[in-house]
Amino acid sequence: xxxxxxxxxxxxxxxxxxxxxxxxxxxxxxxxxxxxxxxxxxxxxxxxxxxxxxxxxxxxxxxxxxxxxxxxxxxxxxxxxxxxxxxxxxxxxxxxxxxxxxxxxxxxxxxxxxxxxxxxxxxxxxxxxxxxxxxxxxxxxxxxxxxxxxxxxxxxxxxxxxxxxxxxxxxxxxxxxxxxxxxxxxxxxxxxxxxxxxxxxxxxxxxxxxxxxxxxxxxxxxxxxxxxxxxxxxxxxxxxxxxxxxxxxxxxxxxxxxxxxxxxxxxxxxxxxxxxxxxxxxxxxxxxxxxxxxxxxxxxxxxxxxxxxxxxxxxxxxxxxxxxxxxxxxxxxxxxxxxxxxxxxxxxxxxxxxxxxxxxxxxxxxxxxxxxxxxxxxxxxxxxxxxxxxxxxxxxxxxxxxxxxxxxxxxxxxxxxxxxxxxxxxxxxxxxxxxxxxxxxxxxxxxxxxxxxxxxxxxxxxxxxxxxxxxxxxxxxxxxxxxxxxxxxxxxxxxxxxxxxxxxxxxxxxxxxxxxxxxxxxxxxxxxxxxxxxxxxxxxxxxxxxxxxxxxxxxxxxxxxxxxxxxxxxxxxxxxxxxxxxxxxxxxxxxxxxxxxxxxxxxxxxxxxxxxxxxxxxxxxxxxxxxxxxxxxxxxxxxxxxxxxxxxxxxxxxxxxxxxxxxxxx
Amino acid sequence: xxxxxxxxxxxxxxxxxxxxxxxxxxxxxxxxxxxxxxxxxxxxxxxxxxxxxxxxxxxxxxxxxxxxxxxxxxxxxxxxxxxxxxxxxxxxxxxxxxxxxxxxxxxxxxxxxxxxxxxxxxxxxxxxxxxxxxxxxxxxxxxxxxxxxxxxxxxxxxxxxxxxxxxxxxxxxxxxxxxxxxxxxxxxxxxxxxxxxxxxxxxxxxxxxxxxxxxxxxxxxxxxxxxxxxxxxxxxxxxxxxxxxxxxxxxxxxxxxxxxxxxxxxxxxxxxxxxxxxxxxxxxxxxxxxxxxxxxxxxxxxxxxxxxxxxxxxxxxxxxxxxxxxxxx
Numbered sequence: 001x002x003x004x005x006x007x008x009x010x011x012x013x014x015x016x017x018x019x020x021x022x023x024x025x026x027x028x029x030x031x032x033x034x035x036x037x038x039x040x041x042x043x044x045x046x047x048x049x050x051x052x053x054x055x056x057x058x059x060x061x062x063x064x065x066x067x068x069x070x071x072x073x074x075x076x077x078x079x080x081x082x083x084x085x086x087x088x089x090x091x092x093x094x095x096x097x098x099x100x101x102x103x104x105x106x107x108x109x110x111x112x113x114x115x116x117x118x119x120x121x122x123x124x125x126x127x128x129x130x131x132x133x134x135x136x137x138x139x140x141x142x143x144x145x146x147x148x149x150x151x152x153x154x155x156x157x158x159x160x161x162x163x164x165x166x167x168x169x170x171x172x173x174x175x176x177x178x179x180x181x182x183x184x185x186x187x188x189x190x191x192x193x194x195x196x197x198x199x200x201x202x203x204x205x206x207x208x209x210x211x212x213x214x215x216x217x218x219x220x221x222x223x224x225x226x227x228x229x230x231x232x233x234x235x236x237x238x239x240x241x242x243x244x245x246x247x248x249x250x251x252x253x254x255x256x257x258x259x260x261x262x263x264x265x266x267x268x269x270x271x272x273x274x275x276x277x278x279x280x281x282x283x284x285x286x287x288x289x290x291x292x293x294x295x296x297x298x299x300x301x302x303x304x305x306x307x308x309x310x311x312x313x314x315x316x317x318x319x320x321x322x323x324x325x326x327x328x329x330x331x332x333x334x335x336x337x338x339x340x341x342x343x344x345x346x347x348x349x350x351x352x353x354x355x356x357x358x359x360x361x362x363x364x365x366x367x368x369x370x371x372x373x374x375x376x377x378x379x380x381x382x383x384x385x386x387x388x389x390x391x392x393x394x395x396x397x398x399x400x401x402x403x404x405x406x407x408x409x410x411x412x413x414x415x416x417x418x419x420x421x422x423x424x425x426x427x428x429x430x431x432x433x434x435x436x437x438x439x440x441x442x443x444x445x446x447x448x449x450x451x452x453x454x455x456x457x458x459x460x461x462x463x464x465x466x467x468x469x470x471x472x473x474x475x476x477x478x479x480x481x482x483x484x485x486x487x488x489x490x491x492x493x494x495x496x497x498x499x500x501x502x503x504x505x506x507x508x509x510x511x512x513x514x515x516x517x518x519x520x521x522x523x524x525x526x527x528x529x530x531x532x533x534x535x536x537x538x539x540x541x542x543x544x545x546x547x548x549x550x551x552x553x554x555x556x557x558x559x560x561x562x563x564x565x566x567x568x569x570x571x572x573x574x575x576x577x578x579x580x581x582x583x584x585x586x587x588x589x590x591x592x593x594x595x596x597x598x599x600x601x602x603x604x605x606x607x608x609x610x611x612x613x614x615x616x617x618x619x620x621x622x623x624x625x626x627x628x629x630x631x632x633x634x635x636x637x638x639x640x641x642x643x644x645x646x647x648x649x650x651x652x653x654x655x656x657x658x659x660x661x662x663x664x665x666x
Numbered sequence: 667x668x669x670x671x672x673x674x675x676x677x678x679x680x681x682x683x684x685x686x687x688x689x690x691x692x693x694x695x696x697x698x699x700x701x702x703x704x705x706x707x708x709x710x711x712x713x714x715x716x717x718x719x720x721x722x723x724x725x726x727x728x729x730x731x732x733x734x735x736x737x738x739x740x741x742x743x744x745x746x747x748x749x750x751x752x753x754x755x756x757x758x759x760x761x762x763x764x765x766x767x768x769x770x771x772x773x774x775x776x777x778x779x780x781x782x783x784x785x786x787x788x789x790x791x792x793x794x795x796x797x798x799x800x801x802x803x804x805x806x807x808x809x810x811x812x813x814x815x816x817x818x819x820x821x822x823x824x825x826x827x828x829x830x831x832x833x834x835x836x837x838x839x840x841x842x843x844x845x846x847x848x849x850x851x852x853x854x855x856x857x858x859x860x861x862x863x864x865x866x867x868x869x870x871x872x873x874x875x876x877x878x879x880x881x882x883x884x885x886x887x888x889x890x891x892x893x894x895x896x897x898x899x900x901x902x903x904x905x906x907x908x909x910x911x912x913x914x915x916x917x918x919x920x921x922x923x924x925x926x927x928x929x930x931x932x933x934x935x936x937x938x939x940x941x942x943x944x945x946x947x948x949x950x951x952x953x954x955x956x957x958x959x960x961x962x963x964x965x966x967x968x969x970x971x972x973x974x975x976x977x978x979x980x981x982x983x984x985x986x987x988x989x990x991x992x993x994x995x
């Protein structure tokens with residue numbers, strides 16, 4: 001199976017070359033996206049088939065001569081292969097139609113398969129060299145895709161920040177692997193697994209790995225690039241970056257912390273729990289303030305990454321204390337949420353892409369009424385919004401429910417830090433879930449409902465069939481994963497078993513398909529039954545009333561308390577919808593401030609209301625850093641304008657200093 | 667022969683528990699307008715008014731259902747489906763709460779978290795329906811509703827945590843059983859959770875001091891602003907859903923904090939009579955207390971509500987922290 005996957009990677013790289021050659025021909029798009037679709041489906045099947053089989057290894061004579069390229073396909077890699085295959089297949093199918101709107105295909109087609117190949121290689125890699133090579137391939141290919149629309153406002157800055165953060169992440173991972181390899185230089189993962197680092201070394205590796213993987217995943221405070229870079233790319237690439245690439249980063253974290261390091265220490269769990277909780281709430285708050293649809297979705301990705309890390313932190317906390325059943329529950333919940341997030345975030349980015357191609361704008365304040373103009377897109381967008389808001393019976397609820405159950409296990413943890421972090425994270429998760437619902441009521445309500453706020457929105461046309469097919473498949477998967485969470489939990493079990501040597505009880509054995517993490521008397525949830533109840537009682541109510549009472553309908557003008565205003569501008573906008581929440585949370589977190597300028601009676605100038613928002617992380621961390629770099633550059637600028645005599649003196653002095661150092665060393 | 671008899675008896679038992687489940691669902695639906703009527707009547711008497719009869723809500727519903735629906739020109743399918751969905755998910759949530767008996771046939775299909783989330787689903791759709799027509803009142807109501815929900819839902823989750831940590835489960839039937847046992851004792855965190863739950867219940871049901879269910883044409887309205895464009899049978903469904911929600915919260919408080927009289931699903935049928943009488947008594951007391959509360963306090967300004975709900979959130983969190991730190995609290 002592993003050779004098949006390796007062949008797929010090769011085929012993707014060939015496809016990248018073909019894409020470069022045929023980019024300007026119409027056949028190029030069909031070739032690249034059609035080929036990627038087929039290969040991703042093969043990867044999906046291969047991943048599913050390898051979930052529950054023995055570990056497969058292969059060493060290729062590539063890369064560094066004395067190492068070779070080690071590939072390994074175990075349950076963890078297979079699980080993430082499923083994610084990449086699924087997300088990639090969906091994005092490729094969507095792009096078959098959506099790609100028609102690309103005005104510069106030569107900037108997308110060569111890099112798209114390379115990006116996919118990089119992600120697959122990351123999860124396959126079994127030595128540090130190949131892992132880092134694949135990691136950088138993934139980063140650079142996605143950077144090129146971010147820069148597709150390079151003349152648009154803000155893209156250059158997004159690309160620059162992304163490149164910096166990606167380099168930084170690669171650098172920290174390089175150091176982490178260097179420390180893991182030790183003095184003997186065992187760069188393959190097999191020898192890293194043998195040597196468990198301890199003490200300060202382990203702490204350093206953990207910190208470096210968290211920074212490296214966390215900055216790619218979008219953990220606060222390393223998330224600043226994410227809301228810039230993800231939206232700048234074409235929508236199907238945004239879907240891949242948000243839905244899949246952040247998961248590959250999560251994979252990197254799991255691989256290093258749970259597998260290579262051989263088990264966490266309790267304070268590491270506290271760190272991960274704290275980062276996850278803060279990330280979840282800050283991400284969704286930022287999403288609430290956004291008015292750009294794609295940026296909003298990118299911010300919500302930060303939130304979901306936070307939720308996944310809360311699950312991982314819980315798993316670490318339980319594993320440290322030998323509570324394997326609890327750790328298995330938390331790890332299953334985290335992986336299930338990662339899977340669900342791939343589904344609904346890809347779906348939502350697809351709908352954002354459809355809206356963008358139909359209206360030409362991603363500004364929420366210029367949309368509205370799309371439910372009339374784009375009915376299928378509106379339906380799938382509603383499914384995505386409800387799924388990401390964790391509403392039963394969809395999939396987002398099932399995984400968040402599992403995380404809540406993990407918090408509620410309350411084993412007697414001896415460490416005070418963990419005792420305190422568990423309930424706090426529970427509260428932060430509950431807050432994030434409630435705010436996410438508010439955020440997506442706003443997205444769907446302003447974007448799809450109401451009256452069109454611009455001519456573009458009023459004249460929107462439904463998108464092509466490929467795009468609709470991709471969205472419909474993902475919406476159906478969201479529903480299926482919500483109705484049959486037991487199947488997903490059982491499929492994840494081998495991964496959890498590999499990492500923690502323990503698993504959740506088998507769920508599909510229950511004849512009613514109820515999921516019960518510990519025991520049915522303790523907590524149980526049956527998505528199928530809840531959905532059936534809702535559907536049946538909705539139908540009974542609707543049919544009963546239509547039959548027995550009245551079915552008459554009269555269309556009439558809007559009532560609006562007797563004072564309807566025909567101008568769409570009198571509707572609530574995205575900014576006004578978020579205003580109460582901005583006042584409650586934003587005033588504290590973002591120093592949100594509103595200034596109202598009301599003209600005196602008789603004046604003819606318009607009244608204005610201006611809102612200002614500060615990003616606390618940028619202000620506290622990045623702004624000083626940028627200042628420092630600028631100051632250093634200014635200070636060294638002097639060196640640029642010296643005479644040749646002085647430069648020669650510098651060279652001489654440097655030589656003397658180095659020789660001196662060498663002498664002292666010996 | 668014996669095998670068939672045994673199977674027959676089993677089938678009869680299953681049918682019996684199915685019937686009890688349906689009885690509970692029907693009772694929830696049938697009694698909820700009465701509870702609303704009682705609250706209104708008590709409120710009117712407290713204000714020295716005669717007030718409408720307690721069965722007035724039934725008459726209102728009948729009248730609304732018989733009327734034609736006046737739909738705004740640009741109403742979408744979502745606007746027309748929403749009332750039925752809101753009603754259905756509220757009703758399903760209410761039937762998962764043990765009212766007079768625990769351990770009913772379908773009680774394991776969802777726990778306390780599911781109930782909270784189902785109410786959240788109804789609110790999600792309600793807020794969307796409020797924005798469908800594109801009026802400023804609808805947007806105003808939806809915006810404020812999600813503001814209230816963004817604090818009430820975490821507060822509710824903290825209450826769930828509190829109760830679940832004490833009882834060791836999130837299954838309401840098991841929680842009620844535990845609360846009936848001797849093992850509970852007096853606990854600080856339960857008291858905190860009760861106060862928080864009352865605050866959340868007041869907010870969730872759009873009651874004074876958070877919102878006023880009797881208001882129209884006021885800039886302070888929240889729930890009524892969202893449903894302003896509804897008429898006829900759609901309005902009837904929404905009104906019914908509100909009544910069911912009120913009954914849900916009163917039953918929930920009764921089931922967790924006053925589980926007196928709850929019978930187990932496997933008890934003899936005659937015992938159900940006790941359970942039903944106890945439940946009716948709890949509803950009457952709960953409704954009266956709500957009316958007293960509504961009469962004795964004034965409505966808050968909208969931006970005071972976050973403080974009120976934040977208090978609930980903090981009380982809940984405090985209760986949970988106490989539980990994590992010390993087992994005895």
